[in-house]
Amino acid sequence: MSTSSALDTSAPADSSAAPAIEATDLVKQYGDFTAVNNISFSVTRGESFGLLGPNGAGKSTTMRMIAAVSSRTSGTMYVSGIDPQAEGPRVRARLGVIPQQDNLDEDLTVRENLIMYGRYFGLPRKYLLAKADELLEFAQLTHKAKARVEDLSGGMKRRLTIARALINEPEILLLDEPTTGLDPQARHVLWDRLFRLKETGTTLVLTTHHMEEAEQLCDRLIVVDHGEIMAEGSPAGLIREHSTREVLELRFGMDRNPEIAAALETELGNREGLGYSHIEVLPDRLLVYADDAEAALEAIHADGRRPMTSLIRRSSLEDVFLRLTGRTLVD
Amino acid sequence: MSTSSPTADKDAISAKVGARGALYQAERILRSMRAYGGVILFSSTFQPIMYILAMGLGLGALIGATDDFVEYGAESYLMYIAPAILASTVAMSAGIEFTFPVMAGFRWRREYYAAQATAITPGQIALGHIMAASVRFLVHSVIFLAVLFIFGVLSSPLAWLQLFTAVLGALAIGLPIMAYISTLREEKGHAALIQRFVIMPLFLFSGTFYPLSNLPVFMHPIGWLSPIWHTNELGRVLAFGQPTSGLMIGVHLTYLVGIVVVSYVFIRRTYIRRLGYEEWGGRTPGAKRAARKQQALETKEAAQAAWQGDAPQPTVRSGLFSNMYSGNIRAVFQRGIMAIRNSTGLIFVSGFLEPVLFLASFGLGISPMLEGGVEAADGTISYAAFIAPALLAVAAMNGAVFDSTWNVFFKLRMTKLYRTMMATSLGPLDVAVGEILLALFRGALYALGFLVILTGAGLVSPAAALLMWITALFIALGFACVGMAATSFMKRFQQMDWMMMVLIPMFLFSATLFPISVYPAGVQAVIQALPLWHGVELMRDIAFWEFSSLTLVHIGYYLVMILVGGTIATYRMKALFLR
Ligand SMILES: Nc1ncnc2c1ncn2[C@@H]1O[C@H](COP(=O)(O)OP(=O)(O)O)[C@@H](O)[C@H]1O
Numbered sequence: 001m002s003t004s005s006a007l008d009t010s011a012p013a014d015s016s017a018a019p020a021i022e023a024t025d026l027v028k029q030y031g032d033f034t035a036v037n038n039i040s041f042s043v044t045r046g047e048s049f050g051l052l053g054p055n056g057a058g059k060s061t062t063m064r065m066i067a068a069v070s071s072r073t074s075g076t077m078y079v080s081g082i083d084p085q086a087e088g089p090r091v092r093a094r095l096g097v098i099p100q101q102d103n104l105d106e107d108l109t110v111r112e113n114l115i116m117y118g119r120y121f122g123l124p125r126k127y128l129l130a131k132a133d134e135l136l137e138f139a140q141l142t143h144k145a146k147a148r149v150e151d152l153s154g155g156m157k158r159r160l161t162i163a164r165a166l167i168n169e170p171e172i173l174l175l176d177e178p179t180t181g182l183d184p185q186a187r188h189v190l191w192d193r194l195f196r197l198k199e200t201g202t203t204l205v206l207t208t209h210h211m212e213e214a215e216q217l218c219d220r221l222i223v224v225d226h227g228e229i230m231a232e233g234s235p236a237g238l239i240r241e242h243s244t245r246e247v248l249e250l251r252f253g254m255d256r257n258p259e260i261a262a263a264l265e266t267e268l269g270n271r272e273g274l275g276y277s278h279i280e281v282l283p284d285r286l287l288v289y290a291d292d293a294e295a296a297l298e299a300i301h302a303d304g305r306r307p308m309t310s311l312i313r314r315s316s317l318e319d320v321f322l323r324l325t326g327r328t329l330v331d
Numbered sequence: 332m333s334t335s336s337p338t339a340d341k342d343a344i345s346a347k348v349g350a351r352g353a354l355y356q357a358e359r360i361l362r363s364m365r366a367y368g369g370v371i372l373f374s375s376t377f378q379p380i381m382y383i384l385a386m387g388l389g390l391g392a393l394i395g396a397t398d399d400f401v402e403y404g405a406e407s408y409l410m411y412i413a414p415a416i417l418a419s420t421v422a423m424s425a426g427i428e429f430t431f432p433v434m435a436g437f438r439w440r441r442e443y444y445a446a447q448a449t450a451i452t453p454g455q456i457a458l459g460h461i462m463a464a465s466v467r468f469l470v471h472s473v474i475f476l477a478v479l480f481i482f483g484v485l486s487s488p489l490a491w492l493q494l495f496t497a498v499l500g501a502l503a504i505g506l507p508i509m510a511y512i513s514t515l516r517e518e519k520g521h522a523a524l525i526q527r528f529v530i531m532p533l534f535l536f537s538g539t540f541y542p543l544s545n546l547p548v549f550m551h552p553i554g555w556l557s558p559i560w561h562t563n564e565l566g567r568v569l570a571f572g573q574p575t576s577g578l579m580i581g582v583h584l585t586y587l588v589g590i591v592v593v594s595y596v597f598i599r600r601t602y603i604r605r606l607g608y609e610e611w612g613g614r615t616p617g618a619k620r621a622a623r624k625q626q627a628l629e630t631k632e633a634a635q636a637a638w639q640g641d642a643p644q645p646t647v648r649s650g651l652f653s654n655m656y657s658g659n660i661r662a663v664f665q666r667g668i669m670a671i672r673n674s675t676g677l678i679f680v681s682g683f684l685e686p687v688l689f690l691a692s693f694g695l696g697i698s699p700m701l702e703g704g705v706e707a708a709d710g711t712i713s714y715a716a717f718i719a720p721a722l723l724a725v726a727a728m729n730g731a732v733f734d735s736t737w738n739v740f741f742k743l744r745m746t747k748l749y750r751t752m753m754a755t756s757l758g759p760l761d762v763a764v765g766e767i768l769l770a771l772f773r774g775a776l777y778a779l780g781f782l783v784i785l786t787g788a789g790l791v792s793p794a795a796a797l798l799m800w801i802t803a804l805f806i807a808l809g810f811a812c813v814g815m816a817a818t819s820f821m822k823r824f825q826q827m828d829w830m831m832m833v834l835i836p837m838f839l840f841s842a843t844l845f846p847i848s849v850y851p852a853g854v855q856a857v858i859q860a861l862p863l864w865h866g867v868e869l870m871r872d873i874a875f876w877e878f879s880s881l882t883l884v885h886i887g888y889y890l891v892m893i894l895v896g897g898t899i900a901t902y903r904m905k906a907l908f909l910r
């Protein structure tokens with residue numbers, strides 16, 4: 001039994017120089033259904049890379065192919081220069097995986113969960129005893145070390161799952177919707193921990209349908225929908241490219257939105273100096289995209305229209321997504 | 332305001348649920364049982380036929396003389412045991428209906444809490460569960476009675492009343508179990524403990540396969556305590572008019588009804604505590620002991636020297652099979668040991684109890700009905716000596732099949748343990764081999780316990796016992812490989828139930844409890860094609876120290892199982908663990 005790649009001469013590439021992930025023309029089909037449709041991307045080392053998309057976009061499927069637990073239908077993929085489909089254990093030895101749903105070992109205590117997980121990597125028990133304590137500290141779970149997993153709150157379970165994924169000091173951390181279902185405090189604690197990891201040079205790959213999270217954590221991201229890449233870039237770059245600086249949210253009460261939208265479209269389109277782009281109609285409100293939303297609102301008032309509520313905010317990735325797909329991110 | 336919507340009048344809703352809530356709850360459970368409808372129908376049809384053919388005709392042929400049962404009012408052995416088999420099999424299904432579904436309601440699927448959020452009361456939730464289970468027992472009994480009727484073993488016109496005694500008996504054994512299980516916060520093998528320490532003894536010493544009076548006097552009280560015995564006796568009165576005093580009939584009925592009523596009071600109270608305003612979480616038996624163990628372990632760890640040097644590297648292999656196998660089987664095995672250590676130790680140690688109980692029940696109960704013993708190659712041997720080696724083979728099969736099918740599937744689908752393992756550098760082969768080794772380890776301990784008892788009782792020689800111990804592992808490996816291969820094709824829990832259903836007929840038709848010669852040649856050929864018969868005969872060859880060329884055939888049969896099962900399992904390994 002050899003313990004590292006150094007002895008392995010048949011490996012496709014030297015794993016420390018290769019990009020963290022390199023995926024080309026990736027396709028995954030379940031029967032007739034295409035979950036991932038011909039996507040290509042590459043992640044450099046130390047980068048924090050995001051997959052943003054609504055439920056069912058194919059994010060988790062992509063993550064499972066990276067994590068060497070799911071086969072691909074076609075295309076190529078290299079993780080640290082190694083093909084995950086051909087050498088699963090070697091790839092997984094380099095990864096830390098945080099699945100969408102926590103799957104902690106309920107038969108073991110919190111600390112035993114960490115130690116046993118390390119044993120699955122073949123790490124010596126003696127080393128793991130200290131490492132587990134260090135990770136418990138990192139995840140703020142030291143006081144729960146002896147507790148049973150089921151006695152933990154949702155946020156604690158998530159932190160334990162993350163701590164567990166760090167036991168092998170992974171080169172690449174795969175996080176599938178790391179904060180979905182957490183309350184704001186727990187989410188901020190998690191973001192803080194992920195920042196620290198990023199600073200130590202760990203490559204982060206995360207999926208989310210939470211735009212704030214993507215903006216906070218990702219250097220670069222791809223927007224996916226129906227298994228295809230809709231756009232790629234940095235969060236700020238994407239907003240610049242696909243949206244206006246500001247957004248005006250208006251509510252006119254039920255059923256009136258489409259007709260008012262049509263009217264506003266012509267009225268605002270004729271005005272100069274607003275930086276007006278377009279209007280999106282949502283079931284409950286209208287989104288007016290304009291660089292100067294304040295001026296747009298004044299113009300609307302000047303035309304004698306009285307929205308029930310109005311709100312001015314900066315553009316977000318949500319708006320980018322809406323522009324690209326005509327749908328909101330949550331569904 | 333007048334409207335036709337049924338949701339308009341909230342007080343009417345609450346009044347209606349107040350009157351019929353238990354029925355709604357029962358309906359919910361029965362509908363969810365429908366997913367298992369095929370399994371339930373099949374088992375309640377097939378089981379009686381199997382038992383009648385195997386026990387009634389097979390064991391009946393061994394016992395021979397029919398006039399023994401005339402004093403009880405029965406014309407044959409089959410007629411004598413038929414009502415008791417009805418009562419026992421219904422009671423055994425009570426052991427399932429009142430354990431796992433209750434845990435699912437409180438914990439695994441938290442279905443009770445969905446009901447709690449509606450207008451249904453906790454008491455109605457409990458009653459609804461009992462009602463649904465009773466319907467299932469009733470269906471089972473109707474089918475069973477129909478089969479018995481077709482076989483012409485019901486001579487009394489009152490026989491159909493057994494429908495009610497069977498359901499009553501099932502509730503009398505099931506409700507105390509439900510009362511206990513419903514107080515538990517979590518199930519840590521308690522259901523298995525109940526199965527081994529309560530249901531099995533009560534079943535085996537309840538005068539099902541022979542009159543209770545066949546047992547030594549000191550064992551009679553077990554029968555008196557057992558609701559199954561009381562149900563059996565009532566069933567015999569109804570089926571063929573077994574002579575029984577009115578007083579005894581009264582005692583049987585009072586005992587059964589009494590248990591049902593008292594248990595129901597406890598169950599109701601527990602459900603109200605847990606699902607009512609008190610929000611009681613349930614007990615965790617053994618929590619203190621577990622904490623102490625944990626403490627001791629930590630003290631030991633603290634005494635060890637700290638890790639020196641660089642961070643170590645994960646274990647990976649290169650070369651052949653490196654995508655399947657990372658050379659770290661040990662970790663999978665250790666995880667199993669760690670989980671066992673955290674569970675109730677009693678479960679683990681008590682695994683060998685089942686064959687011991689079978690041996691005691693059949694050895695003591697059947698022997699008085701046999702003249703002499705069983706014909707073996709050189710003269711006759713005692714009935715206990717005849718069945719003991721076979722029971723070891725059966726135990727090896729049961730353990731290995733359970734571990735390689737049900738347990739694997741549970742970790743795959745319910746606890747998702749394998750998904751966790753497959754996120755690490757472990758390969759699927761590490762997991763499979765680790766799990767099989769764990770099953771063999773457990774099997775080795777159980778077999779050891781049983782063999783110590785057999786040797787102590789003088790039923791086998793120490794040399795034979797040693798060889799039998801190794802053979803038990805050999806048999807277990809054969810079944811584990813095939814079981815693992817079969818599990819790789821399973822998708823749903825219902826399919827798993829079908830697989831477990833194969834085990835009962837295999838046990839009944841394995842020549843364990845009677846020689847294969849009681850059957851006509853055609854049936855013999857079928858039995859000889861099945862794997863368990865080869866295991867049973869292999870064990871007997873060793874126990875009686877009589878080897879022949881057939882011994883090699885038996886060994887060959889298992890080698891083929893190991894090779895074919897192991898190859899398929901390896902080939903399907905990714906389909907199994909990387910789902
Ligand atoms: N094992 C599977 N079998 C069939 N379809 C699947 C399977 N896993 C995922 N899918 C389908 O593939 C699509 C993408 O799923 P997923 O990758 O989980 O989406 P996301 O993580 O972006 O929400 C969904 O429509 C889902 O139903």
Ligand SMILES: [Mg+2]
Pocket residue numbers: 056059060061100176177
């Ligand atoms: Mg997902």
